[in-house]
Amino acid sequence: MESNESSNPYSKLTDGFEHAVVHIAVVVPPRSTSKRPPLRLLFASVWLLASGRQAPLRPAKPYVKKFKEEGAIAVDRIVMTAEEAIRWYRTASDELGTPIPLSDARKDSDGVPLSAGRLSDFPTWPVLGVPLESDDITLNSERPSIPFRNLGIIRYSRRISDNQEWPSFLDQDGQSKHCQEAFKFLEHHMHVDFREYPEYIGGMALAVPDRDVHSVRHFIDPKEDGSESLYIHLKPHPGRKLKGLSLASMEGQEGILTSFDTVPVPEDGLVVIERPSSIHGSGLVLTHTERGVLLQTPMRQFLRQMNTRIDVVEQRIKVSVPETDKKKSAVDEYVTDKKTLASSQTLGKAPNTTSAFQRLLDAKNERLLNHSAKVYEQMWFTADQRKEALEHIRKKFKHAHSSIFIADPYFSANQILQYLLAIERDVIKIQILTSSSAFKQTNEATTKTGIDSEATQNTHQKLLENLAIFQGSHKNNIEIKVANTENSLFHDRFIAIDGRVWMIGSSLNSIGIRPTLTMRIPHGEKILDHLLRLYNNALPLEDFKVPRKALKKL
Incomplete structure (x- = not known):
């Protein structure tokens, strides 16, 4: 007779679990023909239910959000046995169908073919992993790699799909009302913000709570003599025992590791570490002899005040x-x-209020700020730093390899010679977006009498002449466009080099003359997409004509 181990290849995962709940979201294609295309997997999560957890009821019908001619999103919650749920999770992409519940199956929606992209495992199956938490208690520095908010003693597996094209209502950068409605609908029912975690669209995730450990508490007990006790208490699930567990506890003081202890977890789950003085910061890693890492918390300070x-x-x-x-x-x-x-x-009471301790904190914060400023290339130019500012921008253009994009409403003739002649590679594609404001003469002489029509026309002609000078010495593909309509006008100044975007406080024609700031935008790709839309709505320089009305007044 075949052993239980070989008949159930997932026995090590399902030991201690009876049921699992599957949350699944699918894209329902529009009925364009007599035969509707199969449902598409949008995302599915499989949660094994720990001992004592009651299996939830299935909704009377799937939750559906329709998007007229483009189709709809349908979300369902299905209860299965733990073994069948994992078996369904491991199904090959080209054989995948909607999951079949433990009871009350629906013929029209359960077990039907499901279209899915090719799925890859991260980590490699059958390894399960825990999210690496940030040492920032507010998680402002970075988000965890796991999209679920109810993190606990849980190990995860992920199946990420290849890139796929999705209906417009699933456009991650979409600003339309139906995009916002789609992602809010998914976040409400699937508990995942897919705009923040787009890599999970089209994929799956498996969540396996630890069968023994329910939770871990981590606290200190200060004593009157100045010593402190560090307590780490593990609570088991009902009816389970704590066996085969080890705890690595680490402590530190203001960026310096001071201790690292590895101790077995006793049956009562209480680990006590005595220290002769205050414990400034503490973190831990919980492991099991067979299941591996169960929990990781970075070193953090205890809340004392x-x-x-x-x-x-x-x-x-x-x-x-x-x-x-x-x-x-x-x-x-x-x-x-x-x-x-x-x-x-x-x-x-604060643990340390000395001036020396405050110096440590201030210096640490200053280093963090300086590091951020360096990462985002924050540069401040004071008045009378024109030469330094010119060289700063030219240096960026010299380092370009594939593309340069400039969006400056006052980019004009002189800027071609001031900056673009510094470009060293002919393969670089150059796109410049200026505006009709660049052709208005607003110097002291013309301010008193109005805009000089002839001077304005000469400004336009001078730009064409300097463009010809540049093309005479460079073979770059260059195009200049002028924004002069409501759907292409803009205010802020940007330069983008090989896809990286900088914001400039003043126009290139005056940077360094007055105090101003330049700074790289952390997520400049989205800004560049918007700028390119403005660029596409603008007029080519050759087709632009200065409006006669604009010549009569400032």
């Missing part, structure tokens, strides 16, 4: 104000509160 503040709203004011300075502007309304401090209290 809390400041509370209570404000009382004395008056609520409704403000109505024009949205713009136009005479027939629409009205914008908002509400503001007048608050008064009612009480302020400090609870607990």
